[in-house]
Amino acid sequence: MSRCADDVRWRDPKRLWWPLALAVPTLPWQAGVLVRLTGVAAFWWWGPFFAFALVPLLDLVKGPDGANPPEAAMRRLEQDRYYRWCTFLYLPLQFAALVWACRQWSEGLDVIGAAGLAATTGVVAGVAINTAHELGHKRERTERLLSRLALAQSCYGHFYVEHNHGHHIRVATPEDPASSRSGESFWRFLPRTVLGSLSSAWSLERRRLQRRGRRTLSPHNDVLTAWAMSLALFGALTAVFGPVVLPYLTLQAVLGLGLLESVNYLEHYGLLRQRRADGRYERVAPRHSWNSNNTVSNLFLFQLQRHSDHHANPLRRYQTLRHFDEAPQFPSGYAAMIVLAWIPPLWRRVMDPRLLAHYGGDTTLVNNGKPAGQAAPGPATPAVP
Numbered sequence: 112m113s114r115c116a117d118d119v120r121w122r123d124p125k126r127l128w129w130p131l132a133l134a135v136p137t138l139p140w141q142a143g144v145l146v147r148l149t150g151v152a153a154f155w156w157w158g159p160f161f162a163f164a165l166v167p168l169l170d171l172v173k174g175p176d177g178a179n180p181p182e183a184a185m186r187r188l189e190q191d192r193y194y195r196w197c198t199f200l201y202l203p204l205q206f207a208a209l210v211w212a213c214r215q216w217s218e219g220l221d222v223i224g225a226a227g228l229a230a231t232t233g234v235v236a237g238v239a240i241n242t243a244h245e246l247g248h249k250r251e252r253t254e255r256l257l258s259r260l261a262l263a264q265s266c267y268g269h270f271y272v273e274h275n276h277g278h279h280i281r282v283a284t285p286e287d288p289a290s291s292r293s294g295e296s297f298w299r300f301l302p303r304t305v306l307g308s309l310s311s312a313w314s315l316e317r318r319r320l321q322r323r324g325r326r327t328l329s330p331h332n333d334v335l336t337a338w339a340m341s342l343a344l345f346g347a348l349t350a351v352f353g354p355v356v357l358p359y360l361t362l363q364a365v366l367g368l369g370l371l372e373s374v375n376y377l378e379h380y381g382l383l384r385q386r387r388a389d390g391r392y393e394r395v396a397p398r399h400s401w402n403s404n405n406t407v408s409n410l411f412l413f414q415l416q417r418h419s420d421h422h423a424n425p426l427r428r429y430q431t432l433r434h435f436d437e438a439p440q441f442p443s444g445y446a447a448m449i450v451l452a453w454i455p456p457l458w459r460r461v462m463d464p465r466l467l468a469h470y471g472g473d474t475t476l477v478n479n480g481k482p483a484g485q486a487a488p489g490p491a492t493p494a495v496p
Contacts, residue, residue, distance in 0.1 A: 121184040123430060125176075129197045131410045135238045136204035139212045142231050146224075155224040158231025166408055167447035175404035179433040194430045195254070198413060201242045202261055208235055209264055210348070216359045217352035229362040236265040236367025238412065241374070245413050247271050248425050259337055263344045265367035268337020269312035276319075277311045279425055283382045283399040284392055285480050293381035293466060293477040296455035300376050301369070373449045377401060378418050381466040382439070383478035395422050397435035398469075404434055405444030416445055439469045 134141075138158040145154035180188055188194075212232045216225050239261045247258035262268045274289070281287035288307025291300045316334045317327045325331050341364075349357050382399050384392040397419035403409070409416050413429040419438035420427065441448050442461065451458050470476040 121181050123180070123188065124178075125406075125410065126193070128410050129194065129413075129430070130200075132197060132238075132242075132413055133200055133204060135411060136201055136208050136235050138231050138235055139208045139215075139228060142228060143211075143215065152221070152224045153227070155220070155227030156230055157227075158234035162234050163446055163450050166411060167443065167450075169407040170405040170444040170446065173406045176406045176409075177404045177434040180431055185431050188431050189428050191430075194428060198242055198245055198254075198429075199257065201239065202257055205235055205239050205242075205261065205264065208232065212363075213348050213352040213356045213360070216356045225359055226362065229359040230366060232359075232363040233366025233370065236363055237370025237374075240265055240267060240270065240367065240371040241412055241415050243271070244274065244415070245429055247275060249428075250426070259333075259340065262337060263340040264364065265371070266338070266341040266345075266364045267368045267371065268340060269309055269334045270371070271337060272316050272333050273308045273312035275425075276315050277308070279395075279422065282395055282422055283379050283384045283478060285383075285478060285482065287379075289375045290379040290478060291376045291381070292480045293463070294459070294479065297373065297376045297452045297458070298455070301372055304372050304375060305368070370449070373452055374415070374445060376452050377441070377445060377448050379478075380462060381477045381479075382469075383476060385476065386482075397423050397438040400438065401441050402434065402438040403441040403444050403448075405441075408444030408446050412445065416441075439465065 138161060141161075142155050142157035145157055146152060209232060212228055215228055220228065243258040243261035245258075246254040246261065249255065259268060259271055262270055278287060278289045281290070283290050285292070288304045288311060291297075291304075312334050316332055320327055320329065320331060323331075328335070330336065345357070345360055348360060378400055380401060382401070384395065384399055387393055400419040400422050402419040403416035405416065414432050415421070415429070417432035417434060419435055420432045423435075442465075451461060466477060467474070
């Protein structure tokens with residue numbers, strides 16, 4: 112049989128595993144079941160434990176998978192609607208879990224348990240932004256609408272505008288608020304990216320509307336309509352369950368957007384696109400994003416960790432994203448790397464040597480917040496082991 116025929120007959124070995132991602136929006140229910148079965152209130156914090164302890168452990172046990180789909184099977188794999196339904200189904204589970212959580216808050220959980228349930232729901236909100244990310248890059252109108260709905264829970268709807276029309280244009284440059292710089296801690300990056308992304312989204316939307324002869328303050332403004340979705344959602348939940356739920360809704364939204372920005376911090380740390388002779392930045396390539404092939408966390412995140420291929424080919428669906436040898440690699444999956452990012456000395460100890468190794472030790476090639484070619488006086492130097 113020919114190689115081409117073998118490729119056409121190829122079947123995705125992870126096909127039946129992709130619905131594992133749908134376990135994430137059920138985390139609040141899982142927490143409730145565990146509390147009822149054991150009587151241990153600490154299980155309201157099940158979401159953070161699942162995300163930042165259990166998943167890294169499973170990643171370690173299972174290990175990475177760098178296999179790529181054969182080229183001849185890519186078109187068939189892209190068109191298989193089974194994979195789309197795996198993302199579509201996240202949303203009804205997401206919002207059902209949010210309503211259920213509001214009911215628990217309204218029925219009088221103690222403050223520690225209620226905060227734990229908010230943290231667990233925040234994990235759902237953060238991964239919902241990732242689901243919105245997958246849907247928002249597609250051309251189908253339904254997927255784009257679902258993307259915006261998924262963002263309502265985290266009150267981060269402007270991400271839809273900024274990510275697609277800002278970040279993907281400016282990625283791995285000093286001008287991009289969502290690309291972290293060499294030596295920049297996550298805690299310094301967080302306010303810069305939140306404020307910078309918000310400002311960028313508003314500017315991008317204002318210019319888009321001006322080109323179409325429309326007012327910025329109008330129903331055509333995608334940033335305003337996204338915020339209106341969040342306002343309507345929070346307003347409806349507060350009206351049904353009472354004002355008691357509002358602090359916890361706010362907390363889970365903040366934690367959700369914090370989880371997104373933690374991931375943003377990881378994905379392009381210190382990486383820089385160089386300027387061409389004409390002064391413009393080189394085209395985005397796999398080497399401009401950190402990559403991870405850790406199997407379990409990729410299943411839970413719709414393969415977001417193959418971020419290098421995503422930026423090189425933004426319209427490509429998650430099931431067809433590929434590994435590239437030229438892409439710099441994380442030592443673990445996102446779940447473990449996020450925890451590392453929250454502890455800046457450990458992050459720099461692990462990542463700065465890898466960043467410099469990626470550039471052959473040349474500090475002028477890293478993103479230090481200055482124009483390409485200018486070395487930073489200190490932050491690009493790897494931490495001393």
